Every structure is written in structure tokens, then in C-alpha cells.
Amino acid sequence: MKNQILKKDRKFIWHPFTQEKNSNNPIVVKAAKDERIIDIDGNEYVDLISSWWVNTHGHCRSEIIKEISNQAKSVEQVLFAGFTHEPAVNLAEKLVGLLPNKLSKVFFSDNGSTSVEIAMKVAIQYWYNKGKKKNKFMAFTGGYHGDTLGAMSVGFSSGFYEPFKEIVNKNFFFNFPENWFGNNQVELSEEESINQVENIISKEKDDIAAVILEPLIQGASGMRFCRKDYLNKLVKIFKNSGIIVIFDEVMTGFGRTGKMFALDHITEKPDIICLAKSLTGGYIPLAATIFNEKIHKEFVDSNFKKTFLHGHTFTANPVACSAALASLNLFAKDETFKNIKKIEDTHKKCLSTLSKKSKIKKIRILGSIAAFDLNDDRFKYGSISVEGLKKEFLNRGLLLRPIGKTIYLMPPFCIKKKILEDCYKIIEEVIN
Numbered sequence: 001m002k003n004q005i006l007k008k009d010r011k012f013i014w015h016p017f018t019q020e021k022n023s024n025n026p027i028v029v030k031a032a033k034d035e036r037i038i039d040i041d042g043n044e045y046v047d048l049i050s051s052w053w054v055n056t057h058g059h060c061r062s063e064i065i066k067e068i069s070n071q072a073k074s075v076e077q078v079l080f081a082g083f084t085h086e087p088a089v090n091l092a093e094k095l096v097g098l099l100p101n102k103l104s105k106v107f108f109s110d111n112g113s114t115s116v117e118i119a120m121k122v123a124i125q126y127w128y129n130k131g132k133k134k135n136k137f138m139a140f141t142g143g144y145h146g147d148t149l150g151a152m153s154v155g156f157s158s159g160f161y162e163p164f165k166e167i168v169n170k171n172f173f174f175n176f177p178e179n180w181f182g183n184n185q186v187e188l189s190e191e192e193s194i195n196q197v198e199n200i201i202s203k204e205k206d207d208i209a210a211v212i213l214e215p216l217i218q219g220a221s222g223m224r225f226c227r228k229d230y231l232n233k234l235v236k237i238f239k240n241s242g243i244i245v246i247f248d249e250v251m252t253g254f255g256r257t258g259k260m261f262a263l264d265h266i267t268e269k270p271d272i273i274c275l276a277k278s279l280t281g282g283y284i285p286l287a288a289t290i291f292n293e294k295i296h297k298e299f300v301d302s303n304f305k306k307t308f309l310h311g312h313t314f315t316a317n318p319v320a321c322s323a324a325l326a327s328l329n330l331f332a333k334d335e336t337f338k339n340i341k342k343i344e345d346t347h348k349k350c351l352s353t354l355s356k357k358s359k360i361k362k363i364r365i366l367g368s369i370a371a372f373d374l375n376d377d378r379f380k381y382g383s384i385s386v387e388g389l390k391k392e393f394l395n396r397g398l399l400l401r402p403i404g405k406t407i408y409l410m411p412p413f414c415i416k417k418k419i420l421e422d423c424y425k426i427i428e429e430v431i432n
Contacts, residue, residue, distance in 0.1 A: 001040065002028050002040045002041065005028050005040070006025055006026070006028065009026060019382065022384055022387060023387065024387065024390070024391050024394075027039050027045070027394065028040040031060075032047075032059035032060055033058070033059055033060050034058040034059060034060075034412070034414050034415075035047055035058055035059075035411055035412045035414055035415040035419065036059070037051075037059070037399060043397070044397060045394060045397055045398065045399045046397060046398055046399065046411070046415075046419065046423055047059070047399045047411065047412060048398055048399055048400050048409045048410070048411050048423060049399060049400060049401055049408070049409070049410050049411075050278075050282065050410050050411060050412050051282060051399075052277075053219070053251050053256075053277050053278070053410055054277045054278055054281075054282035055278075055281065055282035055412050056254055056255060056278045056281045056282060056327060056330075056336075056412060056413055057281050057327065057330045057334065057336070057412060057413055057414055058412045058413070058414035058415075059282075059412070061281065061330065063326050063329070063330060063333075064280075064281050064283050064323050064326040064327055064330075065283075066326070067322040067323060067325065067326040068283065068284070068319055068322060068323050068326075070322070071087060071318050071319045071321075071322035072319050074318075075318050076317075076318065076319055077314065077317055077318065077319070078318065079313075080108070080311070080315040080316045081311060084316075085316075085318050085321075087316075087318045087321035087322045087325060088108065088316040088318070088321045090321075090325060091106075091288075091316075091321045091324050091325050091328075092106040092108075092288075094325060094328055095275070095288060095290060096290070098260055098261070098328075099261070099263075099273065099290060100263070100269045102269065102271075102292040102293065102294070103269070103270075103272075103273060103290045103291070103292055104290075104291075104292065104293050104296075105290065105291045105292075105293060105295075105296040106288050106289075106290050107122075107288065107289045107290070107291070107308075108286070108287065108288050108312075108315045108316035108321075109287045109288070109289065109312050109315060110285045110286060110287055110312050110314050110315070110317075110320075111146075111276055111285055111287050112145075112146050112248075112250035112251075112274065112276035112277060112287060113145070113146025113147055113148040113151045114146075114148065114287055114312060115250065115274040115275060115276050115287035115288065115289045116145045116146050116148075116150070116151045116154075116212070116246075116248055116250070116274050116289075117146070117148050117150045117151060118274075118289040118310060119210075119212070119246045119248075119272045119274050119289050120137065120150045120151075120154070120209075120210070120212070120246070121150070121308070121310060122272070122289070122291065122295065122299075122308060123137075123209040123210035123244045123246065123272070123295075124209050125299070125308060126209075126244065126295050126298050126299075127209055129298045129299065129301070129306045130298060133207075134206070134207055134208060134209040135169070135207070135209055136169075136170075136171055136172060136204065136207040136208050136209060137153070137154050137169075137171040137172070137208065137209060137210055137211065137212060138171065138172045138173070138174065138197070138200060138201075138208055138210075138211040138212075138238075138243070139154040139155070139171060139172075139173055139174075139211065139212050139213070140173065140174065140175075140176040140213060140214065140218065141173045141174065141175055141176055142159075142176050142218055142221035142222075142224065143155045143173075143176070143212070143213075143214055143218060143221065143248075144160070144214070144218065144219060144220035144221055145212060145214075145248050145250075146250075147160075149164075149167070149168060150169070152164060152168050153168040153169040153170075153171055154171055154212050156168055156171075156173075159381075160220075172200045172204060172208070174193055174196040174197050174200060175189065175192060175193045175196055176193070176218060176221075176224060176226060177189035177190040177192070177193045177226055177227075177230060178218075178224040178225060178226060179225050179226055179227050179364065180225065180361075180362040180363055180364045181363045181364065181365075182363075183362075186227065190226075190227070190230045193230075193234075194230075194233065194234065194237070197234065197237060197238075198237065201237070201238075201241050201243070205241060205242075205243070208243050209243075209244060210243060210244035210245065210246050210271075210272075211238050211243055211244070211245055211246065212246040212247075212248055213231075213234075213235075213245070213246070213247055213248065213270075214247075214248050214251070214252070215231055215247050215248075215249065215252060215262035215263060215265075215266075215270075216228065216231060216252060216257055216262045216265060216366065217251070217252055217256075217257065217262070217366065217369060219251040220403065221403075222371075222373075222403045222404060222406040223364070223369065223371035223403065223406055223408040224364075225364040225366060225371075228265045228266055231265075231266055232266040232267055232268050235266065235268035235269075235270065236268045239268060244271045244272065244295070245270040245271050245272070246270060246271070246272040246273075246274065247261075247262070247263055247270040247272070247273045247274065248274045249261055249262055249263070249273055249274060249275055250274055250275065250276045250277050250287075251277060253273075253275045253276075253277070253278060253279070254275075254277075254278035254279065254327075255278075255331065255336055255337065255340055255367065255368070255413065256278070256367055256368055256369055256410065257366050257367040257369065258337070258340055258341070258344060258366060258367030258368070259337075259367070260331075261273070271291070271292050271294070271295060272289060272290065272291050272292070272295065273289070273290050274287070274288075274289050275287060275288045275289070275290065276288075278327075279324050279327070280320055280323040280324045280327055281323065281324075281326070281327030281330070283323045283327070284317070284319060284320040284323045285314075285320065286317065286320035286321065286323070286324055334413070334414070336413050339413045339414070340367050340368050340413055342417055343367075343368045343411065343413070343415065343420065344365060344366075344367055344368065346417050346420045346421060347365045347368075347370035347409065347420075348365055350420070350421060350424035351363050351365065351370060351372060351424075353424075354372075354424060354427070354428055355372075357428060357432070358428055358431055358432055359374070359375040359376070359431075360372045360373065360374060360375060360431070361373050361375050368410060368411065368413060369408065369409070369410050370408065370409045370410075371406055371407065371408035371409070372406070372407060372408075373405050373406050373407075374402075374405040374406075374407065374431060376405060377405070379402065379404055379405035380404050380405070381403060381404040383404075386402050386404065389402055389430070390402065392430050393426075393427075393430060396426045396429070396430060397426070398423055398426055398427070400427075407427070407431070409423075
């Protein structure tokens with residue numbers, strides 16, 4: 001059975017972020033439960049990256065499955081132009097209730113890239129509706145906001161998009177002052193970054209529609225962290241300059257940083273927030289872009305040309321909205337933030353031990369996310385060395401996907417302390 005599946009997979013399927021020439025055979029998954037994935041041969045893997053950062057409460061939670069099943073029995077899908085339904089209304093109300101007061105209007109879509117595209121298009125049309133032409137964006141170097149063309153244009157500096165550099169919009173980038181435990185140069189990096197921002201604004205302000213930021217943690221560029229005080233200062237500069245601030249919390253949202261959203265760590269707030277990935281707990285694709293009312297009101301007009309003419313077939317899918325509501329309800333039932341604190345404490349303890357026994361550097365930890373770099377330049381993104389490392393982790397029962405020489409952990413919130421400690425012991429054995 002396994003060989004048949006693999007043969008068909010190789011014949012018909014094109015996997016994401018995969019070079020078929022030197023990749024390992026994919027693992028045929030048969031089941032999953034809590035923090036574990038089980039393959040067709042019965043081998044178990046601890047899902048230390050929450051299946052690409054989406055699974056929050058663990059695999060196959062009965063509470064979420066029940067709501068998905070119940071909703072599918074009544075209405076599974078309905079167009080969202082001219083129609084509405086209770087799951088979408090309740091979810092929008094729930095999300096707005098979790099966010100700062102001014103973030104109050106929810107536009108649903110189906111994944112992180114589309115949530116970012118919506119934010120960018122709205123930012124441009126907001127100024128257009130006000131009679132101004134502003135179609136440029138600012139963003140961190142090394143950022144990643146998705147793989148659609150607009151999202152690529154503000155993440156181009158991440159290095160993933162070389163074939164498309166001639167067709168993406170040219171925007172303005174400034175340094176991300178990454179930080180880690182023991183970094184004595186971070187203040188200088190922050191000062192340089194702020195100077196770059198102020199210089200760009202002084203020259204290009206009239207063309208800039210918005211700035212888009214991954215708050216506190218850049219994901220795909222290697223789990224790079226910045227300091228909260230720096231982010232707060234940065235957002236204030238943009239707000240004072242009249243530039244729309246977009247937070248891409250596709251990865252950081254829903255508890256990953258130890259608070260419900262990364263924006264909860266700072267006092268200055270964005271004008272737009274993009275959410276996806278963990279919105280449904282990892283069960284069904286769904287995204288939301290949430291705007292302050294100041295932006296939304298510029299689209300409410302008797303002139304039809306001011307309408308935001310954008311939509312997706314599965315916008316606010318009822319089954320997905322029901323899954324999201326069930327996932328959000330589990331935060332209270334499971335006392336999830338207590339679990340996240342235990343995970344964070346375990347990260348700190350285990351990485352302190354690991355740093356004394358292994359050649360690692362740049363340790364950073366926030367909430368359920370931990371990362372460190374291997375002190376070995378052979379491990380470059382896409383290299384055979386990294387593929388070998390991934391395979392060795394899988395052979396030891398760990399699902400980890402190093403980003404070049406960066407190894408990161410982002411486990412589901414249900415993981416027990418002892419299991420996580422045992423995983424760190426295996427990581428130590430592998431990298432040594």
C-alpha cells in the first residue's frame with residue numbers, strides 16, 4: 001500500500017518548497033493525535049513545528065471535529081456576497097472582541113497570502129478613494145508575507161523570489177534589527193534601522209501607502225526576533241507620519257508569542273491586522289484581515305467606484321468559521337496560556353543546557369517559539385546538508401524543518417513538559 005501511494009505521489013504531485021532531485025521520499029501519513037503524527041507503518045513523529053505553524057491545540061481534537069461535523073450537516077458553503085450566516089457573524093464578533101477597540105471590521109478570505117493581498121489592496125484604494133495616489137510600501141528586509149504577487153513585492157528581500165524580480169512592485173526596505181540572548185549590539189542595530197526608516201519617509205512619504213511588518217518575529221527568514229521596545233517605537237514613527245500600519249500576524253497570532261497576538265506586547269497598535277494559519281486551530285483554511293473603522297468608512301459611499309471589489313469563492317466558509325470558533329473556545333477550556341508559559345519555561349531550561357553541550361548560537365525564545373543557529377556554515381537553505389538533517393530528525397521521530405542553519409521549535413500547545421524535554425535530548429544527539 002505504501003509503495004503504491006508513493007509511486008502515485010511521485011507521478012502526479014508537485015510538493016511545495018521541494019526540490020524533487022534531492023528530496024527524501026515523503027512520509028505517508030495515516031493518522032494524527034495531539035502532538036503526534038503517525039505514518040502508514042505505525043511510526044510516530046512529534047510535530048515540533050505544528051504542521052507549518054497552524055496546529056495550536058493538537059491534532060484531532062474532538063471539540064473542533066464535532067463543530068465541523070455539525071456545521072457541515074446544516075450548510076457547508078454559501079456565497080458571501082449578499083448572504084451571511086451565524087458562524088461568520090459570531091466569529092467576526094469574537095475576533096473583534098480579542099483585538100484593540102479600533103480594529104473592528106473583518107474581511108474574510110482563505111489563507112495568509114490572500115489576507116495580506118487584501119490588506120495591501122485596501123491600503124492603496126484607501127488613498128485612492130481620498131483622491132491620492134499612493135502605491136508604494138515599506139517593509140523589513142528578510143520579510144515573508146506570502147507567495148502571491150503583491151505579498152512577494154513586500155517580501156522580495158527574503159530571497160525566495162529571484163525569478164520574479166522584474167514583475168513585482170518596487171518597494172522600500174529597511175533593516176530588521178534581530179536580537180538574541182547575549183546580543184550586545186542590538187541597540188546599534190535598532191538605531192541604524194530607525195535612521196533608515198526616517199530617511200525613507202523623509203524622501204518618499206507622498207508615495208507610501210502603508211508599511212507591513214511581521215511583529216516581533218520574522219518566520220520564514222529564520223525565526224528572527226526583534227525587541228518589543230524597538231517595535232513600539234517603530235510603529236509610533238509610522239503612525240505619526242500618517243502611514244498605514246499593517247501587522248502580518250499570520251504566524252504570530254493566536255498565542256504563539258505568549259499573548260493572543262503579538263500586538264498585545266506593545267502599546268502602539270496597527271491599523272490593519274492579517275490573520276490565518278492558526279485561526280481554525282489548523283483544521284480548515286481560513287483567513288481574516290481586520291481594519292480600523294477609519295479605513296473602512298472610506299469605502300462606504302453612494303459612488304460604486306469606491307467599493308472594495310474583491311472576494312474569494314470560499315470567503316467565510318461556514319464550516320471553517322465553526323472550526324475557528326471551536327478553536328478559540330479551547331483557549332479558555334484548556335487554560336492554554338498556562339500551557340504556553342510551561343512550554344516557554346521548558347525551552348529556556350533545555351536550551352540553556354544545550355548551549356553548554358553543543359556548538360549553537362543566537363538563542364531566542366518567546367512564548368511557544370524557540371530558535372537557535374548551528375555554528376556551521378554548511379547548512380544553507382536548500383542544501384543537501386539541511387535535507388540530511390531533516391531526514392535524521394525524522395529517523396529519530398521528530399518533525400523539524402530547519403531553515404538553513406536555524407533550528408526552531410513551535411509545538412502544539414498540548415505538548416507535555418516531559419515529551420518536549422525528551423525531544424531536546426534527541427536534538428542534542430543529532431546536532432552533536
